[in-house]
Amino acid sequence: MTRFIKRLFWLSCLFLPGSLLAAGSTEVLLRIGGKDITKQEFEFYCKHYAAENCRTESVRNTFDDFLFQKLKSADMRRTGCDTLPAFRQYCKVMQGELLKSVMLDKEQEEQICRDLYRQSVERLSKNGWVKIEQITIRLAQNATKQEEYAACNRMDSIYTALKQGAPFAAFSPLKEEDTWVPVVELLQEFTDRIASLSKGAFSEPFFSPLGIHIVKLTDTKPCISYEEARPYLMAYLDRLGAEHPALKRDVFARWTEGVLNDNGVQMRLETEEDALLASFWDQQHREASPREATPEELERYFKQNKNQYAWELPHFKGAVIRCVNKKMASRIKKYLKKLPVGQWNESLHKLMAADSTVSASIEVGLFQIGKNACVDKLAFKCGKLPENDKLPYVFLMGKKLKKGPEDYTDVYEVLRNDYRREQEKRLLASLMQHFNVEIEQDVLKTVNCCGSN
Incomplete structure (x- = not known):
C-alpha cells in the first residue's frame, strides 16, 4: 500500500475539527501584496530549510532565496493553484504527517513496533513476505454496469500496453513504497494472483472488493x-x-479543542506549502528559470568579476604526494x-x-594555508610534517597562488552558484514588479540566523 494511502488512513482517523494557532506576533520583515511576513518566519526558514547555505552565504543571499520562494508561491496563488483539489489534498496529508510528529511519543512508538514484531513475526511470516506494485481502478460496491464496463476496457488497454513493454510505473500515478508486506495480510484476490507469479512478472486484470487491479510481484x-x-x-x-x-492524549485533547499553540508546526506547514507552489512555478516557467552555465559562460563571468574572488589567505594548487623515499619521488615527478x-x-x-x-x-x-599540514610546511614554511x-x-x-585563483x-563551485544567483x-x-513588495531593511539587519549579519 502506498505511503499516500497510509497517510490518508491516518487523516481519516485523526482529523477532527481543530486548528493550529500562531503563538503571538513578531516583527514584520516584509510585505508582499499587503500580506505581512515576519522576521520569525525567515529565521525559521534559515534554521530548518537553509542551514547549509547559512554556513556559507550571507543573510542577504539567504533572504533573497526566501523572498524568491515567497514571490513564486504568491504568483501561483494569484492563478488559483493553491485551490486545486489535488494541491489541497497534498497539504492535508502533509499536515497529518506534521501533526504526528507533535502528537506521538516516538520512543514509545519504536518500542511498540519492536514488541509487535516479536509477538507477530511467526504469524506474519507463515506464508512469507512480498514486495508488490499495483495498478488499480477503484470501483464502488454499487458501481453501475457502465462504470464497470469502462473500467474493464481501460484496464485491458493498460494490460495490452504492459505486454508490449510499457513500464509499470507509467500507469501507477502513486509510486509504491519499497516495503515488505506479509502475504497473510493481503486480500485473498491478491494472494491468489501472486501465488502464480515469478519475480518481475505481473498478473492479468482481476477484481477485488476495492475495484479492478493488475499486480506485479517485485520480490519475495x-x-x-x-x-x-x-x-x-x-x-x-x-x-x-x-x-x-503512542498518542500523547493531552496534546491530542488540546488539538481537538482548538487550543494547540504550536507555531513551529504552523510555520512548517506554511513553508512546505510555499515550497510546493514554488516548484509548480518552476515547472511552468522552465524556459525562464536559471539553467546550468556552460564552461565558456563561467570562464567569461570569472574574467568579468575576478576581483570578487581574491583570497584573503594564500593557496597552493597541485598535489601532495607521499612515497617511500627520494628516489621514488624523482621517478613519480618525472612520470x-x-x-x-x-x-x-x-595516472599515479x-x-x-x-x-x-x-x-x-x-x-x-x-x-588553503592552514588546511593541510604538508602544504603548510613545504609550501608556506610553517608548522611541521x-x-x-x-x-x-x-x-x-604545483604552485602557490598568493593573490587569488588563476582559472575559473x-x-x-562558488562561481557556478554566483552565476546561477545572477540569473535568479x-x-x-521581474517578479517583484508584479507585486507590491515592501522590505523592512532595519528589521532585516537584526536577523542573525545564519551566524553573521
Whole structure:
C-alpha cells in the first residue's frame, strides 16, 4: 500500500475539527501584496530549510532565496493553484504527517513496533513476505454496469500496453513504497494472483472488493528482519488513528479543542506549502528559470568579476604526494610532470597497478594555508610534517597562488552558484514588479540566523 494511502488512513482517523494557532506576533520583515511576513518566519526558514547555505552565504543571499520562494508561491496563488483539489489534498496529508510528529511519543512508538514484531513475526511470516506494485481502478460496491464496463476496457488497454513493454510505473500515478508486506495480510484476490507469479512478472486484470487491479510481484522472502518489517508495522499503527497507543492524549485533547499553540508546526506547514507552489512555478516557467552555465559562460563571468574572488589567505594548487623515499619521488615527478594536473591522480594509480614496486599516495586539489599540514610546511614554511611510517617521504607538485585563483576552475563551485544567483536575481526583479513588495531593511539587519549579519 502506498505511503499516500497510509497517510490518508491516518487523516481519516485523526482529523477532527481543530486548528493550529500562531503563538503571538513578531516583527514584520516584509510585505508582499499587503500580506505581512515576519522576521520569525525567515529565521525559521534559515534554521530548518537553509542551514547549509547559512554556513556559507550571507543573510542577504539567504533572504533573497526566501523572498524568491515567497514571490513564486504568491504568483501561483494569484492563478488559483493553491485551490486545486489535488494541491489541497497534498497539504492535508502533509499536515497529518506534521501533526504526528507533535502528537506521538516516538520512543514509545519504536518500542511498540519492536514488541509487535516479536509477538507477530511467526504469524506474519507463515506464508512469507512480498514486495508488490499495483495498478488499480477503484470501483464502488454499487458501481453501475457502465462504470464497470469502462473500467474493464481501460484496464485491458493498460494490460495490452504492459505486454508490449510499457513500464509499470507509467500507469501507477502513486509510486509504491519499497516495503515488505506479509502475504497473510493481503486480500485473498491478491494472494491468489501472486501465488502464480515469478519475480518481475505481473498478473492479468482481476477484481477485488476495492475495484479492478493488475499486480506485479517485485520480490519475495520467507521471513524479514525488524528493520525490513518496520514500515509495515508503522503503517499498521497509523491506521489505529486516535487509538494509537503512542498518542500523547493531552496534546491530542488540546488539538481537538482548538487550543494547540504550536507555531513551529504552523510555520512548517506554511513553508512546505510555499515550497510546493514554488516548484509548480518552476515547472511552468522552465524556459525562464536559471539553467546550468556552460564552461565558456563561467570562464567569461570569472574574467568579468575576478576581483570578487581574491583570497584573503594564500593557496597552493597541485598535489601532495607521499612515497617511500627520494628516489621514488624523482621517478613519480618525472612520470607526472608532462601530464595535466587533472590526470595526476588517475595516472599515479595506473602506474602503481602496473608496477608493484611503486607505493605512493596522492591528494590533488586547491589547499588553503592552514588546511593541510604538508602544504603548510613545504609550501608556506610553517608548522611541521606529520609522520607516516609506511610512506615517510612527502613532496609537492604545483604552485602557490598568493593573490587569488588563476582559472575559473579554481573556484568552480562558488562561481557556478554566483552565476546561477545572477540569473535568479533577474527573475526576482521581474517578479517583484508584479507585486507590491515592501522590505523592512532595519528589521532585516537584526536577523542573525545564519551566524553573521
